[in-house]
Amino acid sequence: MANILVVDDELSMREFLSILLEKDGHHVFTANDGANALEQLQEHKVDLVITDIRMGGMTGLELLQEVKDQYSNIPVLLITAFASPDDAVQAMKNGAFDYITKPFKVDDIKNIVASALSSKPPSPIDHPSFDIIGESLEMQKIFDLISRIAPTHANVLIYGESGTGKELVAQAIHQHSKVAGNNLVPITCNAIPETLFESELFGHVKGSFTGATSDKIGLFGQANNGTAFLDEIGELTPLVQTKLLRVLQEREFKRVGDTRITKVNVRIISATNRDLEEEVMAGRFREDLFYRLAVIPIRMPPLRKRKGDVPLLVDYFLKKYARIFEKEAVQLSSYSMQVLMEYDFPGNVRELENIIERGVALSSSNLILPESLTLSSHRRKENKATTTIPPHLIAVESEKELFSEGLDAIIARYEKQLLKLALERTNSKMKAAELLKMSFRSFRYKVQKYDI
Template sequence: MKKVLIADDEKNMIWAIKRALKNEDYTIITASNGKEAIDNVKLHEPDLVLLDLKMPEMNGLEALKNIKNEFPNIVAMMMTAHGSVKTAIEAMKIGAIDYISKPFDVEELKIQIRKALDIREMSDTIDYLTEELRNKTGKRIIGESKELKNVLNIVNKVAPSKATVLITGESGTGKELIANAIHFNSDRAKKPYIKVNCGALPENLLESELFGHEKGAFTGAINKKLGRFERADGGTIFLDEIGEIDLNVQVKLLRILQEREMERVGGTETIKVDVRIIAATNKDLFKMVEEGKFREDLYYRLNVIPIEIPPLRERKDDIKLLIDYFLDKYSKELGKKEFKITDEALDTLKDYEWRGNIRELENVIERLVILSENNLISKEKLPKEILNIRDELNEFKLPSSGINLEEVEKNLINQALKMTNFNQTKSAKLLGITRHALIYRIEKYNIDIKK
């Protein structure tokens, strides 16, 4: 329930406003002067402050200055029977978002209060929403391969639900784009969408960022801070690199998933949040559970709807589409004519393993567009590392006596496992296959991994 503070020295006016807002879902707090208004703001932390201009002890403008100094994000409206353009401009400069003159129409007042509260709700997430709503990211998912279509089919099914989603895949495969597509195709699309890179923040800062903190909770906490979960209330939070979260923070995250409630750091108030969680990782969380590095209960809470993004080397049918897209993108950005690519260059790029996936491909294409002296991408212009890999592949020769392909495959899998100290995810990456494909082959060849 939203809290509205009404500050006016006229009891009849307070009574009239309270009566007008009787059927609205607000908690009404009152004050009879500016100083009392400041005290009540500190005590109740209202969502909206409605200040009369003329009040004893301290007028509305002075009260507004004091409130804004200590609570810069608070939303305030001014009201007066002595309104003028000059005082309205002064109030706006101090930080009031609206101004209403007495006597006022009750319905007009209700509308202005609703608008002000909408601004309050948006203020903590506007920076995030502006960037995300600029482009409906589903349009940027490029590809027509069977593998990608399978992923998008899951996205279409899960987006309308409230289910928690865990997106897995190698770095650069487009996990964030899939998360964006889920949010923007859900009924929360117009609500906050908050992203957190869990691997970019140390444990103490991550906890404060996720759950917020109270004033004085720790050294440097000079003001109360809303956490990302509060900012995302009603919408979606995307937790990228979820495997980097410390065990202590995992406990709090588990509580939100189970109970939909939390406390700020240094606080005692239980805060309810309605947030859909989408998490992503390039790590093997199940293996982390086995190693005691990730909570098993949290893993199963996150893994309600698993979506595995295939690496680019497993969706080679999409490589040409991606190349065309990036050639068009960077030629336009750099003001160059339309680029073409030779068949030989395209075949070489298709054969490359793309360990960095789409991100690596994009970087290569951007480099080619920048450095190219004409508008044709030929094989000779490709980076040396790509050409060298192609040459290495061509060096493998089939002996005239033939080979046992299964023995070769088994031998390569054993080599990869030993090179990575039996880390299945890293071994799969070395071999250019998914972890699931590797596990299938380990079982097929009865390879002993209990080393």
């Protein structure tokens, strides 16, 4: 999802590209000449410019120059006519990301646009105060989005599997919003029974029902002029959905048992690990409520889709838990790191954090070895390999044959097979030695001895 500025003096071309790019989920701005394009660039945050070369007024090459001067990190794609290859060469020399030749194929444009967008250098804005770790392109995009939308008052819906950091993002948005000084009130929707929902959310007056022994300000009241974080929004029952919608529409509510109306001004950030659009289609979630909540959707990538962030997160959590458990600097062995890099983290960052926490707690030295990593075993990729001992390791024709070899020979045979297996699994003597918990020297010695 990117903001793309399409510049062309031909309406049909602007329309064609808009339709094509919007189908891919991008937001498209258009301009009919260079001057207008520069205006749009001042007004909007643009991730990519696509411009025709031959236009009235400023040419595409001149516009390219302006963009390079003023917005050096926005990539520019130029559209050239098949008949003028020189233009293309000139464009590339002047710093265009690439060019598209007319007439073009839909797939070509899509590919070039995708690579131009992913080529963007990481955003130069530093986000130290987010407390969200990640350098992957996926996370850079999230940081970028957070900085852009935080100051607005738009409602945000955060999608993502469990443990991907949805709550962290909600906090970051609030902290960078204009209401950061006011409350951020978390409301876990499925934790509130339907019968109590109204009173929890909107409060009640003393005596309005049995058990209402005093006045109560509801969560919405607490969040007034601030942010309400509605977690697990997909779990709301239909009745509660209707009540919530009314508050969002009217910006007011009545406390239970109260005749007076309370006005509220609350930004709603909600989160779900369900596909809420699917819930809407299936008729389980009100469409009108969905549109009110999902003004700005944010999709948190699962950790397995941004493995490059794993070492960074590991480092962050190692430091955190070494501090908490008052241990000296703890490290992961290189094989442990490899195990984590091959793991797909069904529980995402939360699971990684738990793995490191336990690893730090369990490790007796300052090196965490693979056996101190508690992965949910059914998802551990190399599980099959390590639990099924290859049959040739234990298979013997008969007991008689086994004992006739003598203990030393039996052990030597097993030893050789185990060394081979470890080498096969790790492809590295260093890692194989680590796997067998022996020193590299004695491993190398034995490999020579058995002529492996």
